[in-house]
Amino acid sequence: MPVAEAVLSERSVASVLDTATEMGELLLDRQETVSFGYKADGSVLSELDQRIQREIHACVRGLEDQAAATAHFVGEEDDADSDATQRLIAGRPNWIVDALDGTAAYTKGLNSFAISIALLDEANRPLFGLIHLPGMFRRSYLISTHEGRLDRYEALRANGRWSLRPWDSSLPAPSSWQRPGKPLSRAYLYANSNMHRLGLERFHGKIRNLGSTAAHLAMLCDGTEDPAAVLLTRCKSWDVAAGLALADTVGLEIREMTTWRHLDFPTALRSYLEGAQQRPPQIVGHPEVLESLREALTPLSD
Numbered sequence: 001m002p003v004a005e006a007v008l009s010e011r012s013v014a015s016v017l018d019t020a021t022e023m024g025e026l027l028l029d030r031q032e033t034v035s036f037g038y039k040a041d042g043s044v045l046s047e048l049d050q051r052i053q054r055e056i057h058a059c060v061r062g063l064e065d066q067a068a069a070t071a072h073f074v075g076e077e078d079d080a081d082s083d084a085t086q087r088l089i090a091g092r093p094n095w096i097v098d099a100l101d102g103t104a105a106y107t108k109g110l111n112s113f114a115i116s117i118a119l120l121d122e123a124n125r126p127l128f129g130l131i132h133l134p135g136m137f138r139r140s141y142l143i144s145t146h147e148g149r150l151d152r153y154e155a156l157r158a159n160g161r162w163s164l165r166p167w168d169s170s171l172p173a174p175s176s177w178q179r180p181g182k183p184l185s186r187a188y189l190y191a192n193s194n195m196h197r198l199g200l201e202r203f204h205g206k207i208r209n210l211g212s213t214a215a216h217l218a219m220l221c222d223g224t225e226d227p228a229a230v231l232l233t234r235c236k237s238w239d240v241a242a243g244l245a246l247a248d249t250v251g252l253e254i255r256e257m258t259t260w261r262h263l264d265f266p267t268a269l270r271s272y273l274e275g276a277q278q279r280p281p282q283i284v285g286h287p288e289v290l291e292s293l294r295e296a297l298t299p300l301s302d
Helices: 010-030 049-061 103-107 213-220 237-249 265-273 287-293
Strands: 036-038 044-046 072-075 094-101 114-120 126-133 139-146 149-158 161-166 188-191 206-208 229-232 253-256 282-285
Touching: 010 049, 010 114, 010 126, 010 139, 010 161, 044 103, 049 072, 049 094, 049 114, 072 237, 094 103, 094 213, 094 237, 114 213, 114 237, 126 213, 126 237, 139 237, 149 237, 188 213, 213 229, 213 237, 213 282, 229 237, 229 287, 237 253, 237 265, 253 287, 282 287
Parallel strands: 072 094, 188 206, 188 229
Antiparallel strands: 036 044, 094 114, 114 126, 126 139, 139 149, 149 161, 229 282, 253 282
16 A cells, blocks of 8 residues: 555654553453443443553654654543544544553453554555554554555564564455355354344354454454454444554455445545444455355345
C-alpha cells in the first residue's frame, strides 16, 4: 500500500512496542485481582483501562518524530486530564487507541483481550498499526511505513532491543480452502455478539465471539483456517482501526455485507469515523475464502 514517507523511526516503533508489551505484562500480573465497574452504557470498565491509555498517550507524546508526537490522540476512555478525545480531527494525523479491547473477557480471566494502537495520516491512511495479545502467547502484530510503503513486520526482541523483520505482505489462502468440496460447516466465523440478529440462516458453519474485535482481526492475519473470516457489526473506530489496517496490508479483503462492495481501508473506516449508527456490517477475510462464504452469508430475505 503506497503511503506518505514514514513518520516513525525504528526507535519510535520500538518505544511503542516497549510500552505495549510492558502494559501487557501489567495486565497479566493484575488479571486475577483487578477491580472493575460499569460505564453508563453498561460496558465493563476496569481500573487499568485508563491507566494503560495514559501510558500509551505519554509514550507517543514523547516520541522523537514530531509529526507522530503531535498527532491528535483518540482513545476509548474519556480523560479530562489529557488531550485524548473520542473523535478524530479531520485533516490531521490521528492516533486511535484501544488500551484494553475485551475488558469484560479480561476481568473474567479469559485470554482474549488486546492492546490496539494505530496511527493514521491526514487522509486517514494507516502509517502504523499494532495489536498486542498478552494472553495469547504474548503475540504482537505490527505494520509500519518504510520508504513510502506500509508493510508488516515481525518484531523480535533480543538483548533488550527490538529488531524488525519484514514479512511477505500477502497472505495465501489457507490450504484447506483449496480442497474440493470443503464443507462450510467446518468454518469458524468470528463475529460480534449481535450476529444472531442478521438473518444469516444460510450459514451452517460455526460462530465464535471471543469478546475482542481487535483479537479477532489479529488472529485472522495468522493465515490459518480459524477464523475463516471476521464479521464486524457494532464497533467503534478504536475497535477496528489497527485490525483493519493490518488486514488490508496483508492482502485480505474488506467487504460491505449488504452490497459485497470491496472497501479499501480509508473507505472501510469512514463509517466508524462518521459515527454512523446504521452502518452496514463488514466482512473481512482472504478473497478466496470470502468468495466461498458469499452465498452462505446472504440473508434468505435477499
